[in-house]
Amino acid sequence: MPGELLGAHYDQCFGCGESQPHGLHLAARAGEGVSVTAEFTVQPAHQGAPGLAHGGVLVTALDETLGSLSWMLRIIAVTGRLESDFLRPVPVGSTLYLSARCTAVDGRKIYSSAEGRIGGPDGPVAVRADALFVEVELGHFTRNGRPEEIKAAMADPDQVKVARAFEVNP
Numbered sequence: 001m002p003g004e005l006l007g008a009h010y011d012q013c014f015g016c017g018e019s020q021p022h023g024l025h026l027a028a029r030a031g032e033g034v035s036v037t038a039e040f041t042v043q044p045a046h047q048g049a050p051g052l053a054h055g056g057v058l059v060t061a062l063d064e065t066l067g068s069l070s071w072m073l074r075i076i077a078v079t080g081r082l083e084s085d086f087l088r089p090v091p092v093g094s095t096l097y098l099s100a101r102c103t104a105v106d107g108r109k110i111y112s113s114a115e116g117r118i119g120g121p122d123g124p125v126a127v128r129a130d131a132l133f134v135e136v137e138l139g140h141f142t143r144n145g146r147p148e149e150i151k152a153a154m155a156d157p158d159q160v161k162v163a164r165a166f167e168v169n170p
């Protein structure tokens with residue numbers, strides 16, 4: 001339902017994982033249709049230039065927000081292409097109000113766009129991105145991931161629950 005928290009897809013994820021001490025701890029919420037929102041407050045550890053957010057960190061926040069659209073589509077997808085625009089500097093301490101929406105689906109290809117506003121959800125756009133995500137099967141991770149983490153994830157009932165949630169056939 002719109003406003004509902006989507007939850008992390010993996011607790012060690014740099015973008016959304018609750019147990020990842022170095023992560024951005026993004027918590028995405030369902031929006032209307034196939035869209036999501038999230039907030040991210042820039043910390044001193046996220047600086048590039050003095051007092052300003054590193055562009056790569058901002059792209060990570062966009063990538064993660066776009067990635068969480070997969071929950072809404074009930075598929076597993078990874079980023080294939082991500083094109084970003086940096087329109088305004090984002091100071092440390094400011095909150096980025098992120099929103100992402102799916103614009104088209106063509107077979108395994110999912111097209112989506114996202115933006116991050118500062119000063120409030122209706123503030124000026126500071127960053128934006130267009131993405132192509134590609135749907136994959138769970139085997140993408142079990143074949144390519146490091147055995148240690150795969151084994152730990154498969155032994156974790158919460159992670160198995162997450163994996164099953166993506167396998168629901170709408």
Ligand SMILES: CCCCCCCC/C=C\CCCCCCCC(=O)SCCNC(=O)CCNC(=O)[C@H](O)C(C)(C)COP(=O)(O)OP(=O)(O)OC[C@H]1O[C@@H](n2cnc3c(N)ncnc32)[C@H](O)[C@@H]1OP(=O)(O)O
Pocket residue numbers: 009010015063064067076077078079080081107108109132134136138141150153154159160162163166
């Ligand atoms: C119990 C344990 C289980 C644990 C798991 C728990 C659940 C986890 C849930 C959710 C995880 C989500 C994680 C989100 C994190 C945030 C998002 C990220 O940062 S993801 C990381 C960065 N991305 C990558 O690492 C991708 C690396 N790339 C690849 O693996 C491949 O290149 C891949 C999968 C993207 C495509 O490879 P192909 O062999 O499967 O498919 P092909 O045929 O090449 O592409 C399919 C279609 O897409 C187009 N395409 C692919 N890449 C493109 C690109 N860069 N530009 C334009 N088109 C592209 C192709 O032209 C093709 O199109 P045509 O069907 O022919 O029309």
